[in-house]
Amino acid sequence: MNFVALRMLTGDRAKYLGLIFAIAFSTFLLENQTSIFAGIMKRTGSQIADVIDANIWVMDPATRYFEETKALKDTDLLRVRGVTGVDYAVRLFKGQPVARTPKGNFSAAIVMGIDDATLIGAPRKMILGSWERLREPQSIVIDRGGYQLLFPGEPYQLGRTLEMNDHLVKIVGISDAKAPFASFPIIHARYSEAVNFLGRERSQMAFVLARPVAGVTPEELTKRIEAATGLKARTTDQFRWDCINYYLENTGIPVNFGITIAIALIVGLVVSGQTFYLFTVENLKQFGALKAIGVTNWRLVGMILLQAVTVGFIGYAFGTGMGAAFFEFFGRQIATRGIILMWQNAVGVGVLMFLVVIGASLLSIRRVLVLEPATVFR
Amino acid sequence: MNAQPTSQTAAVRCRSVHKHFGQGDNRIHVLRGVDFEANRGQLSFLVGPSGCGKTTLISVIAGLLDTTDGKVELFGENTEDMGAEQRILFRRRNLGFVFQQYNLLPALTAAENAAVPLLAAGVKRQEAVDRATDLLVKLGLESRARELPNKLSGGQQQRVALARALVHEPRLIVCDEPTAALDHATGEAVMELLAGSAVHPERAVIVVTHDNRVFHFADTIAHMDDGRIHRTEHRN
Ligand SMILES: Nc1ncnc2c1ncn2[C@@H]1O[C@H](COP(=O)(O)OP(=O)(O)OP(=O)(O)O)[C@@H](O)[C@H]1O
Numbered sequence: 065m066n067f068v069a070l071r072m073l074t075g076d077r078a079k080y081l082g083l084i085f086a087i088a089f090s091t092f093l094l095e096n097q098t099s100i101f102a103g104i105m106k107r108t109g110s111q112i113a114d115v116i117d118a119n120i121w122v123m124d125p126a127t128r129y130f131e132e133t134k135a136l137k138d139t140d141l142l143r144v145r146g147v148t149g150v151d152y153a154v155r156l157f158k159g160q161p162v163a164r165t166p167k168g169n170f171s172a173a174i175v176m177g178i179d180d181a182t183l184i185g186a187p188r189k190m191i192l193g194s195w196e197r198l199r200e201p202q203s204i205v206i207d208r209g210g211y212q213l214l215f216p217g218e219p220y221q222l223g224r225t226l227e228m229n230d231h232l233v234k235i236v237g238i239s240d241a242k243a244p245f246a247s248f249p250i251i252h253a254r255y256s257e258a259v260n261f262l263g264r265e266r267s268q269m270a271f272v273l274a275r276p277v278a279g280v281t282p283e284e285l286t287k288r289i290e291a292a293t294g295l296k297a298r299t300t301d302q303f304r305w306d307c308i309n310y311y312l313e314n315t316g317i318p319v320n321f322g323i324t325i326a327i328a329l330i331v332g333l334v335v336s337g338q339t340f341y342l343f344t345v346e347n348l349k350q351f352g353a354l355k356a357i358g359v360t361n362w363r364l365v366g367m368i369l370l371q372a373v374t375v376g377f378i379g380y381a382f383g384t385g386m387g388a389a390f391f392e393f394f395g396r397q398i399a400t401r402g403i404i405l406m407w408q409n410a411v412g413v414g415v416l417m418f419l420v421v422i423g424a425s426l427l428s429i430r431r432v433l434v435l436e437p438a439t440v441f442r
Numbered sequence: 443m444n445a446q447p448t449s450q451t452a453a454v455r456c457r458s459v460h461k462h463f464g465q466g467d468n469r470i471h472v473l474r475g476v477d478f479e480a481n482r483g484q485l486s487f488l489v490g491p492s493g494c495g496k497t498t499l500i501s502v503i504a505g506l507l508d509t510t511d512g513k514v515e516l517f518g519e520n521t522e523d524m525g526a527e528q529r530i531l532f533r534r535r536n537l538g539f540v541f542q543q544y545n546l547l548p549a550l551t552a553a554e555n556a557a558v559p560l561l562a563a564g565v566k567r568q569e570a571v572d573r574a575t576d577l578l579v580k581l582g583l584e585s586r587a588r589e590l591p592n593k594l595s596g597g598q599q600q601r602v603a604l605a606r607a608l609v610h611e612p613r614l615i616v617c618d619e620p621t622a623a624l625d626h627a628t629g630e631a632v633m634e635l636l637a638g639s640a641v642h643p644e645r646a647v648i649v650v651t652h653d654n655r656v657f658h659f660a661d662t663i664a665h666m667d668d669g670r671i672h673r674t675e676h677r678n
């Protein structure tokens with residue numbers, strides 16, 4: 065009887081396509097919104113994830129997330145270095161000066177001042193030039209998003225200059241830094257020079273980046289650092305989650321996305337549920353005939369579920385295809401780079417849409433189960 | 443009038459069957475003590491004015507409705523004693539249906555529609571469709587077997603429905619107004635096929651009809667009015 069169920073489903077072209085469209089569209093909307101939400105949330109820790117030389121971030125206990133930091137004292141660096149199990153620990157400056165081009169374009173920028181001696185924390189994914197050239201005087205590396213923002217429409221080219229707080233610096237490399245939360249340029253410079261870009265002379269050590277010796281896990285070392293120094297120490301992953309949680313708790317972003325996602329879900333549920341329900345109800349006469357002929361209720365339930373799962377799967381496949389195409393395109397755009405359709409979202413939305421079609425079919429199954437087969441004579 | 447049929451040949455036997463619909467003030471007493479028999483090897487007509495309970499009676503006989511009171515026996519078995527599942531299986535094995543509105547599945551071809559009872563019984567698709575096609579050939583629909591119902595005329599659709607009623611070789615076929623939607627010539631042709639192909643020594647055929655133009659096909663005619671069988675004519 066399975067082929068009968070599938071024929072009933074595809075026999076009514078308009079409704080069949082309508083169902084697929086409804087499910088595909090809800091799938092697309094849900095995958096799209098949840099992925100963008102997750103992508104934006106992930107961006108809150110982009111600069112943390114970009115540091116691959118160190119896996120422990122030490123900060124003032126008052127620092128809750130990356131964007132807003134309370135400065136550490138210079139002595140804190142030495143204290144961290146003194147903790148047993150620390151392989152190395154280096155300073156990291158973070159500031160937000162305004163960068164200007166000779167033509168007069170300007171933008172606030174995220175400046176990361178990395179340890180002069182080791183260049184730990186330098187961007188490793190380079191599009192042009194090299195991070196080792198940061199050793200040159202008055203040199204910076206800027207990310208491609210920032211470059212395009214400050215030099216719109218111009219080809220990537222080294223040697224261009226920027227001015228920050230009356231300091232003229234030269235671009236020696238263009239990095240492929242992960243997109244930041246706010247679309248500011250990401251500028252890497254040596255610590256000793258970066259502190260001058262802000263025009264304030266006092267210490268601006270935002271973080272100490274550290275790494276454990278072999279045999280000590282980062283988690284273990286963070287505990288030791290916290291115990292020994294009274295500072296806050298987080299692993300890269302922990303710190304990224306701190307940032308995400310901070311934004312979840314302190315901004316309207318989750319509520320906004322939550323509303324959109326809820327609407328997408330409700331519309332998807334109502335539209336596909338309604339269409340499927342109507343589809344079954346309009347076929348009641350056919351189901352009645354099958355009942356009279358001696359098809360059992362179980363068989364009919366199986367047929368309806370097969371129909372539901374089939375449209376659900378096809379609709380989901382189309383929706384996910386649309387979603388993948390969307391992110392394939394926008395993931396390459398400079399402003400939306402790195403926002404991808406994560407498999408977790410695709411799977412989650414898949415489970416959800418599965419529940420939607422099953423839910424919709426349960427409603428209509430009820431109608432079929434209580435259907436008097438004698439109605440076929442009417 | 444002929445003698446009463448012997449119990450040996452009775453395929454369907456109803457004894458003082460009552461059927462109510464609804465509750466309280468809305469309660470209507472549709473079947474008011476029906477005694478009815480249909481024999482193997484015969485075409486039994488059930489006739490009577492609109493609303494007298496003909497459809498209700500054959501629904502009860504077919505096991506699609508429960509009686510309120512009375513006894514219905516099919517081939518010596520009391521269907522009321524069966525469980526729900528058992529009754530469905532009994533129906534699937536022993537009954538064929540022809541409806542006034544054909545009730546074909548619009549998405550299936552003629553042959554697939556005719557094959558539905560076999561499919562329901564678990565026969566493999568190919569075999570079921572082949573057997574149904576053979577039957578359609580016998581019913582003169584050779585060239586239409588792969589068409590969808592909406593490509594067929596009313597008479598052709600009713601012949602497909604007839605094939606569906608016959609394909610699993612049931613022991614009882616019930617037809618509710620099989621010619622009512624057809625013009626006279628087509629109705630006559632369908633009845634001719636029904637009489638020719640459905641009647642079989644081991645099978646009883648019950649036809650509900652208003653259409654006195656086809657009465658000459660009947661072996662017996664039970665006249666029903668106001669929820670009772672008033673008289674039964676035995677012909678031929
Ligand atoms: N499910 C039901 N609920 C309530 N009343 C019903 C139901 N089914 C039938 N009836 C009533 O029972 C009476 C007999 O109906 P039935 O369909 O058996 O008549 P019929 O002899 O087949 O009529 P027709 O020739 O018009 O088809 C009618 O008054 C009808 O309204």
Ligand SMILES: [Mg+2]
Pocket residue numbers: 496497498618
């Ligand atoms: Mg009727």
